[in-house]
Amino acid sequence: MRNVFGAKFVVAGVMKMHGGAQKLVYKIDCTNGFSCVLYVWDVTKNYFEEEIAGNTTHSQSYGSNLFEVNNRYLTAHSIRTPVLYNLNQERSRYPFDYALVEYTGGQSAEAYFSHGDTQVKDTVFLKLGDMISEMHADESNIYGKPNQTSPNEEQCHLIHFVSAEAHLSYASEHVDTIRKNRDKLVDISNRLAAKIEPRNRYGYIHGELGPNHVIILENLEPCLIDIEGAGFFDIEYEHSFMKFRFGELYQYLGNERLDPDRMLFYQYHHHLSLIAAGLKLVHREYPDQQTARNIAEYHTMRALQFLESY
Secondary structure, eight states: OHHHHOTTOOEEEEEEOOOOSSSEEEEEEETTSOEEEEEEEOGGGOTTHHHHHTTOGGGGGOSHHHHHHHHHHHHHTTOOOOOEEEEEOOOSSSSSEEEEEEOOOOEEGGGGTTOSOHHHHHHHHHHHHHHHHHHHHOEESSOBOTTOOSOOSSOTHHHHHHHHHHHHHHHHHHOHHHHHTHHHHHHHHHHHHHTOOOOOOEEEEOSSOOGGGEEEOTTSOEEEOOOTTOEEEOHHHHHHHHHHHHGGGGGGTOOTTOOHHHHHHHHHHHHHHHHHHHHHHHHTTOSOHHHHHHHHHHHHHHHHHHHHHO
16 A cells, blocks of 8 residues: 555555455555555455366456456446556565555445435436447457457357356256256257357457446446456347346346347356356355355256246
8 A cells, every 4th residue: 555655545444345256355444534445366265266277267257467458448448447556466475466446435236226216226227228338339350358359269159158068067966957957958058059140240248247246436327346357249148147137127228239049048058157156156165155045046947947948
C-alpha cells in the first residue's frame, strides 16, 4: 500500500470478502478513509486447481494475465469495471500474483431482483442490458482473448462439446440418475452439436455473467467484476447462461438476433458443466456447502429435463 499509494496510506484493517472459487479477495481500509480491494491469484487456494493444471476450460478464466488483458480492454471500450491500481507479478516475495483495485462500494445486481421501487429496478436492468448489448456488439473474426491474433482451428462450440464428456464422467461417479442415463445424455449432446452451423464472427462476452458478477454502483450504473474469463466467443454462450441466472429479469437483457440452435446447445452444456462444478465444490470443501449442493442438484434436474424433449 505504501509503495503504490504513498506514506499517508496506512492500513487500518483488512477484511476477507465473499469471493468466488478461483481467487482470494480482501477489502483494505486505510486510516485516511481510503479503501481498495486486494486480489490474490494463489492457485493452491483455487478450488479448480486440478483442472487448471490439466489446461481444461477452467484455465481460460484464471490468472492475473487474463485479468490485466480484460481490464485494459474493458476500460478502453468504456465498459465499467474496477480500476486497476497496481498489478504485481514479480513473485519475488510471494509465490503468487496479486493486484490492488478500486473498491467501488455498491451491491450485486441480485440485491435489485426484488427492489421495492419499480423505477429503480427498471433503471438498473435497462442500463445493464445496454452495457451487455454494447459489449456483445464489439466483434472479431477470431474467438479467444482480446490479445489473440492467431486464427482458430475449430468452431468455438466444440470446446464445450468435448468438455461435456469429462463433466458427465465426473457426475456419473456421484449421481445415480446421471449414471443411468449417461448414454442418452451423450446422445443429446451429439444431436445438439450437429445442428450448429459454422460461424466466423464472435462478440466480446464476460464468460460467467451472473448477477453476482455485476456490482450496481451508487449512481445505479453497472460495473463488471471477475473478468478473467472474458473474451470473444459466441454470444449465445452468455445469453443462455444469463437466461437461467437472471430468471424473469432476463427480459431486460435479451437479444432478438440469437441463434436458437446455439442457445439450446449452450444451455444444455452449461447444465452439464455446472453439475460437475457443484459436485467438485462439495467434495473439495468449499465453505458454502449448501450453495454447492444446490448448484449440482438444480443443474442435474435441468439436464435430465432434456430427456423428455430429446
